[in-house]
Amino acid sequence: MITVSHLSKTYQDPDGSRLTVLKDINCEIHAGEVISIIGPSGTGKSTFLRALNLLDPPSGGSIEVDGENILQKGYPVHKLRQKMGMVFQNFNLFDHMTVLENVMYAPCKIRKKSVEQAREEGLALLRKVGLAEKAGVYPSSLSGGQKQRVAIARCLAMKPEVILFDEPTSALDPTMVGEVLSVIRQLAKEGMTMLIVTHEMKFARDVSTRIFFMYDGYIHEDGSAEQIFEAPRRSATKAFVQRIRKEVFEVNGQDYDFLDMETSIRRFCFKYNIAGKSDRALQACKLMVEDIMKDYFPMTVRITHSEMSEETALDFMVEGLETSPLPASGDFLEKLRGMCREIVEEPTSRGFRVKLRLD
Numbered sequence: 001m002i003t004v005s006h007l008s009k010t011y012q013d014p015d016g017s018r019l020t021v022l023k024d025i026n027c028e029i030h031a032g033e034v035i036s037i038i039g040p041s042g043t044g045k046s047t048f049l050r051a052l053n054l055l056d057p058p059s060g061g062s063i064e065v066d067g068e069n070i071l072q073k074g075y076p077v078h079k080l081r082q083k084m085g086m087v088f089q090n091f092n093l094f095d096h097m098t099v100l101e102n103v104m105y106a107p108c109k110i111r112k113k114s115v116e117q118a119r120e121e122g123l124a125l126l127r128k129v130g131l132a133e134k135a136g137v138y139p140s141s142l143s144g145g146q147k148q149r150v151a152i153a154r155c156l157a158m159k160p161e162v163i164l165f166d167e168p169t170s171a172l173d174p175t176m177v178g179e180v181l182s183v184i185r186q187l188a189k190e191g192m193t194m195l196i197v198t199h200e201m202k203f204a205r206d207v208s209t210r211i212f213f214m215y216d217g218y219i220h221e222d223g224s225a226e227q228i229f230e231a232p233r234r235s236a237t238k239a240f241v242q243r244i245r246k247e248v249f250e251v252n253g254q255d256y257d258f259l260d261m262e263t264s265i266r267r268f269c270f271k272y273n274i275a276g277k278s279d280r281a282l283q284a285c286k287l288m289v290e291d292i293m294k295d296y297f298p299m300t301v302r303i304t305h306s307e308m309s310e311e312t313a314l315d316f317m318v319e320g321l322e323t324s325p326l327p328a329s330g331d332f333l334e335k336l337r338g339m340c341r342e343i344v345e346e347p348t349s350r351g352f353r354v355k356l357r358l359d
């Protein structure tokens with residue numbers, strides 16, 4: 001369906017400096033594929049999607065869609081826009097139109113549909129994304145998740161052959177990520193061809209038929225979801241997919257800001273989809289800071305989570321300490337053991353660390 005050859009993009013700054021963001025992109029995208037594009041920020045994922053959709057003309061190479069080079073002079077952009085829809089991070093809805101008018105606008109304007117037919121199809125699409133009851137309201141009264149579902153319905157109204165999603169959930173409150181991902185999952189089930197730039201690794205692993213890992217201006221590695229996540233071949237891919245999320249806070253004494261710590265831990269657990277662990281993480285943290293290690297201030301506390309291995313841990317580090325701060329026995333220690341899968345006591349180059357593995 002889409003063949004990309006030697007695609008490149010160089011940005012030229014007003015001051016004359018140049019930045020080559022896409023160096024040599026080559027790929028084939030077949031009908032029915034769901035491809036997640038992952039990679040560190042600044043590696044050209046958005047630039048690539050914008051080039052595919054002719055929102056931002058590339059500097060070189062070719063893009064064939066259904067056998068036609070869309071970069072050739074005189075190629076009618078409106079033809080591409082009917083085949084290829086795009087959903088943005090920030091929804092880009094028309095704020096002065098109701099939800100239904102947003103969905104009806106392009107079919108009426110570009111596809112020359114009758115108002116009646118556009119309305120009927122628009123309502124059916126809103127029903128599909130669970131928002132039929134919001135048809136008459138303005139976008140400003142919707143939540144972020146609802147806005148993004150409207151944006152998807154609006155995109156579907158053009159009956160595209162392929163949809164490009166550029167981080168569709170990254171502007172959303174974590175509570176609303178799920179509702180948008182389930183709409184995309186449903187489209188995947190129905191066989192829609194999609195390219196999805198996302199940081200939701202679990203979602204990418206579940207939904208994709210293929211993954212592109214973008215790095216340094218190239219599709220650095222391309223493979224099945226299983227291969228990329230379970231057995232990445234290249235070291236940059238491996239470092240990216242196996243990366244560990246962390247949040248660090250300092251505890252300087254007994255008068256530490258426990259509400260701040262509680263908020264940090266809960267936010268962290270929420271963000272990485274481990275809200276079920278947040279109570280236990282918090283209890284273990286309090287037990288350590290307020291009882292077991294109360295004579296070891298200042299200390300650094302760190303919560304870490306690996307999305308791939310799904311391991312969550314709490315580290316308590318005290319600089320300059322040479323032996324473990326944990327007692328050999330006692331009620332506190334028993335209580336702590338009951339909360340953790342494993343307790344690791346280890347000297348480090350700068351002090352001593354107690355690691356609690358939570359799973």
Ligand code: ADP
Pocket residue numbers: 011012019021040041042043044045046047048
């Ligand atoms: P990603 O989506 O992977 O985070 P982008 O495609 O947004 O990356 O950007 C890649 C690089 O190109 C970044 O360094 C960014 O600053 C630069 N860039 C993006 N758009 C422009 C632009 N319009 N002008 C100049 N530089 C840009």
Ligand code: MG
Pocket residue numbers: 045046047167
């Ligand atoms: Mg981007």
